[in-house]
Amino acid sequence: MREVCVIGGSRYFGKRLIERLLAAGDRVTVVNRGSARPPAGAVHVIADRNDEAALAAALGDRVFDVVIDQVCYTPVQAAVARRVFAGRTGRYVMTSTIEVYAHLDADGPVPEDALDPVSVRVEPELPWDEDAFLDAHYGEGKQQAEAVFAAGTGSAGGFPYVSVRVGHVLGGTDDFTGRLAHYAERIRGGEPVAVTVPDHPSTYIHVEEIADFLLWAAGEAFTGPVNACSHGPLTTADICAAVQAVTGGEVVLRAAGDGEPASPFAFGTAYGMSNARAEELGFRFGRTADWLPKAVAETLSA
Structure with a gap:
């Protein structure tokens, strides 16, 4: 013990x-x-x-x-x-x-x-x-x-x-961050989602x-x-698509203006991580494609 x-x-x-x-x-x-x-x-x-x-x-x-x-x-x-x-x-x-x-x-x-x-x-x-x-x-x-x-x-x-x-952590009915809810609110209403250009993927x-x-x-x-981090980087557009599959509505992406904060998970630089060291040490990560739909559904159903 x-x-x-x-x-x-x-x-x-x-x-x-x-x-x-x-x-x-x-x-x-x-x-x-x-x-x-x-x-x-x-x-x-x-x-x-x-x-x-x-x-x-x-x-x-x-x-x-x-x-x-x-x-x-x-x-x-x-x-x-x-x-x-x-x-x-x-x-x-x-x-x-x-x-x-x-x-x-x-x-x-x-x-x-x-x-x-x-x-x-x-x-x-x-x-x-x-x-x-x-x-x-x-x-x-x-x-x-x-x-x-x-x-x-x-x-x-x-x-x-x-x-x-x-x-970046996703999933669970107890996600307290409100980040996915941000997307759900805008996509349900057809409101624009402010993103960075280019739409950098992250992990x-x-x-x-x-x-x-x-x-x-x-x-x-x-x-x-x-x-x-799991295998399979995600862009803001990827996350929006997963949210839209749960909420319906329309995804409207627009470039964030100068000095305007972009939406959560929209990043001005690329810094997605490599998980090679952890896997060499013996841990096996899943793939975002396998858990993202469930993660979005469970969080937005809470």
Whole structure:
């Protein structure tokens, strides 16, 4: 039986991950601020991860085989975690994002070495505690959080780390993002959908598949960044077509004007990910064509 700590994980694929860990026979400790109870069978530790002293006190003398951090968004949070979990865990898995590559304009699927976290400048003095700043710098925050963990590997008090760079997640009746609903509303009414030109494809993963991937990654021995996405990139037009098949209506695409925000999943640069490293390590991804219709239908039926 493994001792596993999940930080966050109160909704969407984090909740599914906890259920999988429990089903596998792991003893799971969930750390959050008390906003939501974890699934039955998990130990619940209430603490604010941003408060280093409170987090350390709440954990007491607990030690873990692996920590899975679902809610690390900034270098400040990563630095707190490095200090608090030093000597407490044999492995640290951080949920990162495809958006660490958003500054690129790539010709093909982006491999992990397109962004070496060791090369990222860490700026803890920036206003990471301000919601508006964090929202506007989501990818940069994740880059710098990865960099903090990478810098600690091999150092005194460090631990092996993995950063799972997750593709855009779709599916589930509990998708709280409202992104597919954005398309459904416009397509039902025949209203234009603002897109970038060209309509760059990106990489996606189903909510159940990313929960499976995180469970798998927790039990492996590899370290460093790893991309997690299904086979088969999707354009905005592809997603609109899948939504139209469920809602009816008419798809009307128009180019977003200068300074106008495009619709969700419409990207000004190409940075779809390669999943080759994960597959070489032993994980087998599905194909977007196989799960996209179901993902759209279940989300829009909620």
